[in-house]
Amino acid sequence: MLGKWNRNVYHILKPLGRGATGVVYLADSKHGKVALKIGHNSMSITSEVNVLKHFGKVQGQILGPSFIDTDDCIVQGQKHPFYVMEYLQGVPVFDHLKEHGNEWAPVFMVQLLGDLSRLHRAGWVFGDLKPENLLITGPPYRVRWLDVGGTTIKGRAIKEYTEFYDRGYWGMGDRKADEQYDLFAAGMIFIHLIEKKRFEKGNDGKQTLMTCLERNEQLRPYRHWLKKMVQGSFQDAEAARTDLMKFIAKREDRHRKVDQSARPKRRKKMRRKAQKQPALVGIVDLVLVIAFLLITSVLYLVGQMI
Numbered sequence: 001m002l003g004k005w006n007r008n009v010y011h012i013l014k015p016l017g018r019g020a021t022g023v024v025y026l027a028d029s030k031h032g033k034v035a036l037k038i039g040h041n042s043m044s045i046t047s048e049v050n051v052l053k054h055f056g057k058v059q060g061q062i063l064g065p066s067f068i069d070t071d072d073c074i075v076q077g078q079k080h081p082f083y084v085m086e087y088l089q090g091v092p093v094f095d096h097l098k099e100h101g102n103e104w105a106p107v108f109m110v111q112l113l114g115d116l117s118r119l120h121r122a123g124w125v126f127g128d129l130k131p132e133n134l135l136i137t138g139p140p141y142r143v144r145w146l147d148v149g150g151t152t153i154k155g156r157a158i159k160e161y162t163e164f165y166d167r168g169y170w171g172m173g174d175r176k177a178d179e180q181y182d183l184f185a186a187g188m189i190f191i192h193l194i195e196k197k198r199f200e201k202g203n204d205g206k207q208t209l210m211t212c213l214e215r216n217e218q219l220r221p222y223r224h225w226l227k228k229m230v231q232g233s234f235q236d237a238e239a240a241r242t243d244l245m246k247f248i249a250k251r252e253d254r255h256r257k258v259d260q261s262a263r264p265k266r267r268k269k270m271r272r273k274a275q276k277q278p279a280l281v282g283i284v285d286l287v288l289v290i291a292f293l294l295i296t297s298v299l300y301l302v303g304q305m306i
């Protein structure tokens with residue numbers, strides 16, 4: 001495939017996925033493997049390109065795939081807009097947790113909150129945050145986000161959302177692009193990662209969520225943090241990140257203490273067991289000796305009687 005204006009050549013290898021605004025392909029290029037999105041209309045492609053270009057400038061941090069090129073191509077006589085971005089080779093977040101365990105959920109959440117904090121400071125809100133838009137690359141494992149189509153300038157109305165992660169749907173706020181909108185979605189992602197399924201809102205969305213946090217044993221330890229996430233109590237993503245990190249550190253510390261206090265106890269117990277054993281052996285021996293003496297004396301008496 002040849003770009004009409006920039007004359008860059010791309011060899012399409014396979015489709016990676018299909019979104020609302022176009023189809024994403026894996027392609028070979030002079031930059032190596034890239035992801036190439038061919039769109040249906042140039043408006044949406046231009047808007048996604050603008051966001052990607054912006055992401056590239058956010059403190060030089062890796063926020064989403066980096067932008068490479070944008071152009072038009074002619075397919076069967078029809079002009080199609082496309083853009084090229086870094087190919088993120090990774091696995092869906094659920095697959096990672098299935099293989100490596102749920103302990104990774106808070107780790108990825110800390111990473112995600114760091115990225116959100118940088119994005120928010122640059123004046124943007126991600127909007128359509130959901131597990132399908134996250135990919136785990138590595139090792140070293142790192143959460144990366146895809147699909148920047150929903151990214152909105154702060155203060156505007158949210159462009160794209162998915163009900164389960166949408167504050168408005170749960171009746172817990174509006175659809176204005178603010179930091180807490182993304183934090184609500186991040187909290188819901190955490191719940192979904194642990195619960196493993198999306199669930200119905202019921203009559204009272206807030207109550208359903210609170211019940212879920214109390215009921216699920218793996219979520220319960222995080223319930224105070226999660227409540228703050230979904231109720232919009234954190235001032236920003238950095239505050240949410242710091243709070244979660246503190247909680248993880250405390251938990252680790254508690255586990256270490258429990259481990260340490262368990263070890264000497266185990267040793268003491270073993271020692272006690274070791275002390276008990278000779279005594280036990282002694283009793284058994286004594287019983288055996290007495291039984292032996294009894295039997296021999298009975299036999300002796302019987303012998304005398306005969």
Ligand SMILES: Nc1ncnc2c1ncn2[C@@H]1O[C@H](COP(=O)(O)OP(=O)(O)OP(=O)(O)O)[C@@H](O)[C@H]1O
Nearest residue numbers: 016017018019020024035065086087088146147149
């Ligand atoms: N940079 C990339 N690297 C690797 N895979 C990608 C990349 N960008 C997109 N994909 C794959 O292509 C799929 C489609 O991506 P796209 O961003 O167009 O839409 P979506 O997130 O699926 O849907 P929608 O835009 O409708 O919300 C993704 O789910 C992902 O599997």
